[in-house]
Amino acid sequence: MTKVNKEVSNDVQVTLDKEPSHLLTRVITISFLGLMTIWGLSAIDMKFNAGGFQTALNMSRYLFDPGEYAITTYITHAIPAQSVPLLMLETLMIAFIGTVLGAVLSIPISFLSSKNIVGEGKSIYGTTVITMIRTFPVFIWALIFIVIEGGALAGVLAIGVSSIGMISKLFIEAIEDIDKGILEALDSTGATALQKIRFGIIPQLTVNFLSVTIYRFEINVKNATLLGVVGAGGIGFLLTDATLNFNFDVVAVCLWGLIPTVIIIDAISTYIRNKLATGE
Amino acid sequence: MTDSKKEPNFIKDVLWKKWIHGSYRFIRNILIPYDIEIEKSITVKTPFSLTPYITILSVIVLLYSASQTHFSIPFIFERLTGLGNTVYVTQPPTAIQYFILYYLPPDWSVVSDIANPLIETVQMAFLGSLIGSILALPAAILASSNIVKSQYILVPVRLFLSFLRTLPIIIYASLFVLMVGFGALPGVMAIIVFTFSIVAKMLFERIETVDMGPYEAIQSTGATKLQSFMAAIMPQILPNFYSMSLYTFEINVRYAAILGYVGAGGIGEYLNQTFEVNKAGVLPILLFIWIIVVIIETTSRFLRRRFS
Numbered sequence: 001m002t003k004v005n006k007e008v009s010n011d012v013q014v015t016l017d018k019e020p021s022h023l024l025t026r027v028i029t030i031s032f033l034g035l036m037t038i039w040g041l042s043a044i045d046m047k048f049n050a051g052g053f054q055t056a057l058n059m060s061r062y063l064f065d066p067g068e069y070a071i072t073t074y075i076t077h078a079i080p081a082q083s084v085p086l087l088m089l090e091t092l093m094i095a096f097i098g099t100v101l102g103a104v105l106s107i108p109i110s111f112l113s114s115k116n117i118v119g120e121g122k123s124i125y126g127t128t129v130i131t132m133i134r135t136f137p138v139f140i141w142a143l144i145f146i147v148i149e150g151g152a153l154a155g156v157l158a159i160g161v162s163s164i165g166m167i168s169k170l171f172i173e174a175i176e177d178i179d180k181g182i183l184e185a186l187d188s189t190g191a192t193a194l195q196k197i198r199f200g201i202i203p204q205l206t207v208n209f210l211s212v213t214i215y216r217f218e219i220n221v222k223n224a225t226l227l228g229v230v231g232a233g234g235i236g237f238l239l240t241d242a243t244l245n246f247n248f249d250v251v252a253v254c255l256w257g258l259i260p261t262v263i264i265i266d267a268i269s270t271y272i273r274n275k276l277a278t279g280e
Numbered sequence: 281m282t283d284s285k286k287e288p289n290f291i292k293d294v295l296w297k298k299w300i301h302g303s304y305r306f307i308r309n310i311l312i313p314y315d316i317e318i319e320k321s322i323t324v325k326t327p328f329s330l331t332p333y334i335t336i337l338s339v340i341v342l343l344y345s346a347s348q349t350h351f352s353i354p355f356i357f358e359r360l361t362g363l364g365n366t367v368y369v370t371q372p373p374t375a376i377q378y379f380i381l382y383y384l385p386p387d388w389s390v391v392s393d394i395a396n397p398l399i400e401t402v403q404m405a406f407l408g409s410l411i412g413s414i415l416a417l418p419a420a421i422l423a424s425s426n427i428v429k430s431q432y433i434l435v436p437v438r439l440f441l442s443f444l445r446t447l448p449i450i451i452y453a454s455l456f457v458l459m460v461g462f463g464a465l466p467g468v469m470a471i472i473v474f475t476f477s478i479v480a481k482m483l484f485e486r487i488e489t490v491d492m493g494p495y496e497a498i499q500s501t502g503a504t505k506l507q508s509f510m511a512a513i514m515p516q517i518l519p520n521f522y523s524m525s526l527y528t529f530e531i532n533v534r535y536a537a538i539l540g541y542v543g544a545g546g547i548g549e550y551l552n553q554t555f556e557v558n559k560a561g562v563l564p565i566l567l568f569i570w571i572i573v574v575i576i577e578t579t580s581r582f583l584r585r586r587f588s
Binding site: 039043044052055056059089093100135144147148222223225229239246251259262 | 344345349350351359360375379399403404406407410442445449451454455458460463464465468538541542543555562569
């Protein structure tokens with residue numbers, strides 16, 4: 001009995017010894033990360049503001065009770081440029097129309113860069129353009145489009161163009177998954193090219209396209225709150241401006257508008273996408 | 281008998297029956313579909329569909345949004361080229377003229393000034409991603425329903441995570457600026473919170489799809505929960521964890537570039553100043569931000585391919 005056990009444990013030991021040693025990789029990785037951390041910490045000026053904690057407490061107090069003044073000036077009797085509900089609406093509209101713009105622009109781009117439509121060689125041109133668009137952050141687009149017109153329009157264009165990257169990438173995946181058998185079946189019934197597109201291609205793509213677009217809308221709502229900072233419309237400007245001027249009551253009122261909206265949009269988007277995925 | 285084949289009355293037959301009534305039936309059929317008659321006395325009820333209503337509603341919302349945000353293609357065309365119907369007292373410069381006037385030629389002298397803020401941006405993104413990802417690991421374990429069985433822990437942790445995800449990073453940055461003052465520190469803190477919320481969510485979704493067999497096997501040998509987690513589940517999720525952290529790092533570099541607008545360090549502050557004072561310097565800065573983003577994305581994508 002003991003002999004067998006010993007053999008088994010020997011086998012385990014041998015197998016364990018055969019395991020390649022990751023020690024070197026680990027040492028290199030950890031020391032690399034450690035060096036990077038030290039290098040990163042050098043950028044930070046470690047001076048703790050003693051009043052920081054107090055400020056946080058103040059802020060959370062205002063969050064629950066912004067006070068009469070903030071509510072009247074920014075919600076009930078606000079001028080349009082300062083009204084939180086209107087600015088939230090503008091943010092949503094920028095995100096909505098920007099997403100639609102991005103989706104519409106993505107359709108031709110993604111068809112032109114799908115391997116099964118234009119072929120392996122030519123699809124590279126399209127995918128290169130998409131990768132280029134993807135790497136520009138939203139606010140860079142916003143800063144470029146501000147030349148055309150400041151405010152909401154620049155935001156719409158920025159959101160639209162920056163959405164192309166992700167939307168096309170996912171559209172291409174959907175297009176490359178098309179079942180060609182259906183098209184051949186339609187061919188055998190004598191369908192015309194238009195009928196083939198209508199009954200063979202569109203039904204296969206709609207669900208995926210819608211799901212991608214709704215998902216991107218969810219992301220764009222968050223991006224649109226960011227655009228106000230560079231002057232491209234939405235609630236971002238009021239919010240950051242108020243924060244930097246220590247107007248906690250205004251910040252609180254803005255957050256009242258922002259947090260529920262984002263939560264609701266997230267919930268609706270997840271609900272619709274689940275329904276689309278399970279086939280309604 | 282020739283009467284039955286009389287000429288169709290234009291007003292009664294063509295205009296009314298065919299065009300007006302026909303288009304009414306066409307639209308009505310889309311909104312409230314008619315029953316389909318296959319044979320005499322056999323009719324099939326068409327299923328009611330919400331799709332046309334949703335489509336119409338979306339188009340209305342779209343048109344309203346377009347009018348509110350001044351989004352119209354003729355208007356954009358007019359702003360670009362100056363060709364349009366709007367009457368001005370003095371013709372303003374078109375977008376292209378404005379662009380050439382203020383943004384061109386690019387002022388490359390800013391390049392010497394942006395090296396430090398750019399490096400700071402990358403440092404902030406790196407530090408924030410590293411700390412945020414490490415913090416996300418325990419949070420993700422607490423939020424995954426196959427490891428933690430208690431609803432009293434699961435629900436609050438998940439609610440907290442989804443609450444953190446609602447606020448955009450720039451808001452965190454401005455709030456932290458108020459707490460700890462200007463500089464890179466609030467930026468790093470904002471990136472930590474952002475990374476934490478995203479990585480924790482992606483990671484707990486991954487943990488929930490993990491193969492539980494080894495975990496239970498190791499527990500049956502008498503190992504504690506923590507030991508069996510480290511031995512059985514960690515090896516399964518670590519590659520995903522690395523690739524998620526790298527992915528978040530990619531995103532964070534882009535965000536870190538804008539945090540300076542609220543005084544949270546990085547290139548954003550310098551970009552804002554340049555935009556106000558010397559527009560010719562904007563394009564070179566954007567170019568360099570782009571180059572950094574591309575470099576980091578390429579490296580990160582290479583590493584992520586190794587992990588998967």
